[in-house]
Amino acid sequence: DAGVIQSPRHEVTEMGQEVTLRCKPISGHNSLFWYRQTMMRGLELLIYFNNNVPIDDSGMPEDRFSAKMPNASFSTLKIQPSEPRDSAVYFCASSSNGGPSYEQYFGPGTRLTVT
Amino acid sequence: QKEVEQNSGPLSVPEGAIASLNCTYSDRGSQSFFWYRQYSGKSPELIMFIYSNGDKEDGRFTAQLNKASQYVSLLIRDSQPSDSATYLCAVSSGGYQKVTFGIGTKLQVIP
16 A cells, blocks of 8 residues: 655755645545654644644744645645745654554655755 | 653664663643654654553563653663664644654664
8 A cells, every 4th residue: 555655755945935845645544744854853743634624733833834735635835935944854644533543654754955 | 841852862772682762741631652763764653652551562662651750661672773763752632633742762772
């Protein structure tokens, strides 16, 4: 079975440019999470969707960040305009409400570098 | 105060020894506790979860939970070089799938 799919795997862009990260969750999972990981701050939750509805976006750092989930099989995280401090690895994860452990399955991540 | 505290390490142990990884959390209402393993350059993967006070064993791994002390730990017996990774402690307050992750402890198993 395919796991969580993220694209692109690597993104290098210049400050001020728009960046769009994409995620396809595991089929049948109804929760989706976007995380950002840096050495200094570790793994931080940015936003959480349940059944395609944003439930908690308190981790979105500022208005430059936005996320959408138009259907159960696709989500995007957009940064506009991007800044060097946005450089990090961005993970998408999905889980099933029915799972007793609420285990989250992570995608391979997108390594973003903003110069 | 961070919600989930871990020593970032590195924690170095010789091959065959027991590695002990520790985590404390601040929310007394926390109900679910997870240990994720993350190899360098890879994504986190769940290795253990625990809900009740006491110990939970799975192969070479044992998770220990003490809610009164707000403390959770992971023991790895017979440590192998392949166990070298960063171990992330994660905590959930239940009824909601949001988990808060610690910074992670880097474990190095020396052959």
